Amino acid sequence: MKILVTGSNGFVGKNLIAELKNKGYNEIFEFNRNNNISLLEEYTKQCDFVFHLAGENRPKNDNEFMEGNFVFTSQLLELLKKYGNKAPVLLTSSIQAEKDNPYGRSKKAGEDLLFNYYYETDTKVYVYRLPNLFGKWSKPNYNTVVATFCHNIARDLDIQINQPDAELSLCYIDDVLEEFLNALEGNPTVHEDFCVVPVTHNIKLGELAELIKSFKESRTNLSIPNMEDALTKKLYSTYLSFLPEDQFSYDLKMNCDHRGYFTEFMRTPERGQVSVNVSKPGITKGNHWHHTKNEKFLVVNGEGVIRFRKIASDEIIEYRVSGKKLQVVDIPTGYTHSIVNVGETDLVTVMWANECFDPDKPDTYFVEV
Template identity: 45%
Template sequence: MINVLVTGAGGFIGKNLVDRLHRKKGIIVNQYYRGDDLSQLYQHLSNADVVYHLAGVNRPKHNEEFARVNKGLTQSIVNYLSDQQKTPTIVFSSSAQAELNTPYGLSKKDAEEVLKNFGKDTGADVKIYRLPGVFGKWCKPHYNSVVATFCHEITHGNDIDIHDPDKVLELVYIDDVVDSFLECLHQEKSEETFYYHTKQTFHITVGELAHTLYKIRDMRESLIIPDLSEKLTKYLYTTYLSYLDTNNFSYNLPAYEDERGSLVELIKSHQAGQIFMSTSRKGVIRGNHYHHTKVEKFCVIKGKASIKLRNIDSDDVITYIVSDQNIQVVDIPPGYTHSIENITYDEIIVLFWANELFNPDNPDTYYLEVHNRENDQKKG
């Protein structure tokens, strides 16, 4: 068993780290919170194999609190460990601002020096992470993350203040931080450095950050999801959703209705096409057209349907009978005219995927009846 102590357990990084630690086998997690008595800290330190020292202040009411908390608490930890002749692994969340001549930056640098001296004097394994702007779920807005502040304000319909849109931000995602911290549980001591780095960071201007978050906000109307293959965009999208109020998780979609049934667009993507659904009443036939480049997938999730396809250069009709009793996906290749018919007494519901967004100026859709010939090749 590994005894772990997390200081600052109630903070942004601490909450995410503790959650992950609790899900690992062979770990006993002790937590030290702001306002806890120092005696509790010392009790946890007595048994600690690994100390994640995350406690600190970013925006105190008075500047002297920087030194009192950021350096002072670190000094208290080191003094106790030295007195007890204990040398646990210490993982310290410092800040990239330790390179700046500000009260906060100086207090972080001083805390680093305290830990480095402890490591040199005792041989303890000290791992220091100078983190840039950390973002992700549970980060407090208007405190230490512009991403959290922007997400909170935009999700609540407020304007955001941008003083310098060209300012470049260096960001790191919370899960990447936690991944790196967890590796420290079994990572060997480095004889060359006290400083460690997360596996990746991101760079974006303030203006680009705001633009990306507004595009994410507007997805509810445009239905266009961002390019989630780009990791920063994926992490920003995830983070943005975590700031929605609980009464704002859902949103309405317009339904286009006629005598056949209804059609609703669900998701659109410039990279992955679009997903939509339709309902069809008894006997309704949709389609009877083909595409040159566009391809589709049909999936009946309620009811029973007959999907017919015919290569436009052939008289042979291929029929697939599909239903919600055996969920299948039917691919619609280019150059095949196709149709789908409701063959039940109730309405059917069908999910569709197309590999490109519908373009009314170039719909790539050409009417041609499939026909129902005696030489149908039945499938499914």
């Protein structure tokens, strides 16, 4: 199948083309404002489907709205008619088409062109009135407030919030792509006269800003956002795509002494915390027990022995652990336990605890195994 994508250099275009290639569509005609119109004429002779994503949303003057959203659409449809090409056409419009402003009127005019094209040629058309889109490769101060917030917060730049209680309707780029591929296969989601992306999210502007700020703070407090919440998960992925390229990494606090070091990696209120423990050869760590706190140990380097003794018992239980055989050892409650480096190299253990450490309620009682 030969697929024409107008606006190929835009936010949606880049994501769509990447996903089309992922799905095995290799004959993609990419057209953008830098190309000559003669190239569009060649593409409209051959294409089997049109994703018409090109448009104008932030011109230098209002007249350019109609030029980008109406005139170009008219040119595209005239070329398809010229060559008798009845390839289905998908148009990305906007919820702004319902409003009486220069942008909205230009989008509505483009919609009307497409519907008239359908009535005239009996060609399949899919008109999507999209809400505010967000995701990777979007442009700050251009595509969406999400992009602007992510870009600025990641760089410690100010953001402006004039109406914190303003309600936003957001749609994630991956959800858009999934729906567009459905349309490509002839199965769009239709509501009345328009096609829709079935998954959208609502959030207040002020809440959006605070959530994105929390993503930046998570590098300091080691928290992990709540990935069970679909919008949070999608926003966090978007935020990471805006990190400056020299700031992908960040340091962790290493609590060091002669025995080795202990470093917290991540903390979650619902799922506990993960840490990395390094013990020098011959070193024993632990010798404590817990009432409720429980842990999992995973040795990833070196040779060690984990010892257990149930409180009020003399019997010692041993588990040999090695980085050569990855094996999780549960640390049950009511057992004092220790881990000993019996090898000649550092013993590296990934440790998970079911709750984050609370110095006021440590639930840790030191008793020799």
